[in-house]
Amino acid sequence: MSEKFFAALHDDFMENGVAAIARVRFHDPSTYISVIAKLMPQKLEITTPTDGLSDERLAEMLEFAERMAGLHAEQAKVIDVTPTALPAPAVTIETLATPPSRSPGRDAAAAAKRADLEDQAAAARHGEPARPSAAVVDEINPEDLF
Incomplete structure (x- = not known):
């Protein structure tokens, strides 16, 4: 073209x-x-630095790494810590049962979204394409698409 x-x-x-x-x-x-x-892409090829190495060469490399780790083990710092239990969170049944305060606008938006989802579910049950409400489409932020 x-x-x-x-x-x-x-x-x-x-x-x-x-x-x-x-x-x-x-x-x-x-x-x-x-x-x-x-x-x-139709085909995804993943390569690693060890591709093409024989099993013998990989075994040699592993043995070398284990020897090097053993040489430096004596120099490693050991921290001796005894774990202690954390205090229980300050949550009561009352705080769990009380919903957070919400604004009327937020409740209306939630109700509109809930109704939209119900409409989409009904359309799907009847084999129709799901169409979002105008309120939902208006909320699309193009910056969120990418």
């Missing part, structure tokens, strides 16, 4: 990319996951 195409694609993404990604994630989650899967 030409440089102009990629430049136009870049410009479009810079202008609409984050919002477009959020819309696809909410309205078509299967496409969202499909795109992510296509961007992942």
Whole structure:
């Protein structure tokens, strides 16, 4: 593809990319996951510094490390500590039973989210796509997407 195409694609993404990604994630989650899967490498190779070493060479290296650890063991500082029990936390049944104070706005937001989740569950039971409420979509912070 030409440089102009990629430049136009870049410009479009810079202008609409984050919002477009959020819309696809909410309205078509299967496409969202499909795109992510296509961007992942198909083959992942993990190499270590010991790749290609024979078992004999690895055994020699392990033996050397054990000898070196033994040489320095005499110089290691030993700290002799007797553990003591910590005091019990100051929690009573009353403090556990009393909910923290909440603002009315926070309660309303929680109720809206709860209703939205119930709507999504009902849609899923009927085989319909789950659509978030406008309140939830408005809460999307594009900075949180990446």
